[in-house]
Amino acid sequence: MKFHHIFRNWKDICEVDAGQVIFAEGDPADAMYFILSGEVELNLGGESFAVESSDGMIGETALLGSGSRSGTATARTDARLARLDREQLRQLMGSDTDFALHVMAGFANRLRAVDTFISTHLGHKPRDAG
Amino acid sequence: MDLLEIFKDFDALERFPAGATIIEEGAEGNVMYVVVEGEVNVSLKGKILAISKQGEIVGEMALISSDLRSATVTAKTDCRLAPIDQASFESMLRHVPDFSMHVMNVLASRLQHAYEMIEH
Numbered sequence: 001m002k003f004h005h006i007f008r009n010w011k012d013i014c015e016v017d018a019g020q021v022i023f024a025e026g027d028p029a030d031a032m033y034f035i036l037s038g039e040v041e042l043n044l045g046g047e048s049f050a051v052e053s054s055d056g057m058i059g060e061t062a063l064l065g066s067g068s069r070s071g072t073a074t075a076r077t078d079a080r081l082a083r084l085d086r087e088q089l090r091q092l093m094g095s096d097t098d099f100a101l102h103v104m105a106g107f108a109n110r111l112r113a114v115d116t117f118i119s120t121h122l123g124h125k126p127r128d129a130g
Numbered sequence: 131m132d133l134l135e136i137f138k139d140f141d142a143l144e145r146f147p148a149g150a151t152i153i154e155e156g157a158e159g160n161v162m163y164v165v166v167e168g169e170v171n172v173s174l175k176g177k178i179l180a181i182s183k184q185g186e187i188v189g190e191m192a193l194i195s196s197d198l199r200s201a202t203v204t205a206k207t208d209c210r211l212a213p214i215d216q217a218s219f220e221s222m223l224r225h226v227p228d229f230s231m232h233v234m235n236v237l238a239s240r241l242q243h244a245y246e247m248i249e250h
Binding site: 044045060061063064067070071089090093094097100101103104105107108109110111112114115116117118119120121 | 174175176177179190191194195197200201220223224230231233234235237238239240241242244245246247248249
């Protein structure tokens, strides 16, 4: 609940029911979501990959501004989400360094999980650091 | 944001010969690096995940989430790196607005490429 104050008057709030698909693999990645309440499960190729709850984020690769969803996000419980596009995130991060660090930590944790998945499941084909 | 331009004349550049270990997975970490010259391999459990080149950053994840090193970084070629410690990193985040978005873009790109590795 640490960053909820940022979204107190947010215009773009989504309320989803348990079981609802928030976005599906292959959908255009146009925004990310900050979780205000509830739990959301991320699936990669049908395999459960992560569960995010309050103060967590999903859909963060949308920050690159283009591309499609790599996985499917499904609400495990009724949930309340704040939807953010790239520009909105840039403004929030610019005005709140603690929030910027929190978002970065979320990215870093996701990257750790994906890298671990790669190193345990796949061969050693290198990816471009970008 | 051109980190190479910012750091290429840095006084405290560290040199590593090809093959040297720069960062070791599982160790504690309190410094990140900008690659000023050369290339480094980023690996986990012996599997190469990425190659970082001139102007790119490595090791920032341990500074972001105060955690152990998430990967091993070794010099692919002879290289020179600019070290940035925790205090300097946070100072750059606070005072250089483009820097936080730059780090975000780096992480987002890596994440997207990592997802692509899984898909293919």
